[in-house]
Amino acid sequence: MKIDDHLLVADYVSQRQTPNKGNSFDPKYLIFHFTAGRGCQSSVDWLCSPQAKASAHLVVGRDGSITQLAPFNIVAWHAGKSCWNGLTGMNQYSVGIEMDNAGKLTKVGSKYRTWFQAEIAEDDVIQAKHKNESDMGFWHAYTDIQIQRANDLASLLVETYQLKDILGHEDIAPGRKNDPGPAFPLTNIHSGAFGRSDDTDDDYKVTVEGLNIRKGPGVEFDPVAPPLSLGTEILLLETKDRWSKVDVKGPNDIEGWVSNKFITSI
Ligand SMILES: [Zn+2]
Structure with a gap:
């Protein structure tokens, strides 16, 4: 994968422009999210509809396909009310990547259900404690190819835009947001993109x-x-x-x- 004129290029990438975007800018951070949606296509459709008043630069599907909704040098509306390191309104400073993932699950008997009542197979469930919560919970697992794409995107974006940090929505809007959650290997992705000392x-x-x-x-x-x-x-x-x-x-x-x-x- 590569970036050409602020657009991602690879055979698994497609482009679709969202109307939900702002001014041109110079990104300094990368923010990961989960869609908490029913699927990649429905999330892309929603983030491209004017009534959503929300968007992201990329949506990464569970099969590793990527849809770009806005060039990386144009503000997308993914962060909402947020702050980090003295900055507020993180849309003005960050690239946003949405990962297709149902988010936090509820266990009903022996079954795991999404907030929209879909059943998730046990193999796709991770039991873990969110860093901003006190109790263990059940979370929809990310697929291996999604995590590989997240790693590749983080390295490429950090190198191309000299990004300062990679964060989760849960870091910049704690209490209000819990994505991408404990099933997402943010620490590993951060180490991969910024390199290790040894x-x-x-x-x-x-x-x-x-x-x-x-x-x-x-x-x-x-x-x-x-x-x-x-x-x-x-x-x-x-x-x-x-x-x-x-x-x-x-x-x-x-x-x-x-x-x-x-x-x-x-
Ligand atoms: Zn989010």
Whole structure:
């Protein structure tokens, strides 16, 4: 993927202009969101309808397809009332990316439901504590290709526009917004885009509350111990595409596999 005249270019990118946009500007931040919507097409349609009075620069579908609704040098309306680092009204300073994801789920019996009463398969559910909330909750998982696109977009946008930081809507509008939520690996994406001081370091930590540690590299393997808490320090023993074998630091001799989405290099 590349950026040509403030437009994203790749064979999985399509362009559709939204009327919901403002002046030209020089972006300094990247803000991630979830759509909390019924699907990519309905979210794109909504963000392109004048009555929405809302938009984003990009919408990333669960299949990895991307729709661009406004050039990166034109203000889009994704942040609303928001502030960060002394700045207010973050639309004027940021590129906004919406990820197609239903958001927070409710468990009814053994089923997981979205706010619009769609059922989500258990494999697509992550149990985690939001950093701005006190209790564990259920969240719609992002797909692997969505996370890969988010990583690639973050690196490309940081490099192209010399962005200062990558944030979630929940960071700039806490209390009012909870997206992109704990299922989104924002810490990893941040490290990937801004680089690490020592790539060969094997010291990692857990970036989510309640990370399952399993007998093998997959959700089909049973846990070997209670879930790891946020910030637990681990030593990387072996890494595969999506899973890593780790040794939990501390007095208990716990070794097992964790998802790469929820660990980051220290
Ligand atoms: Zn948002």
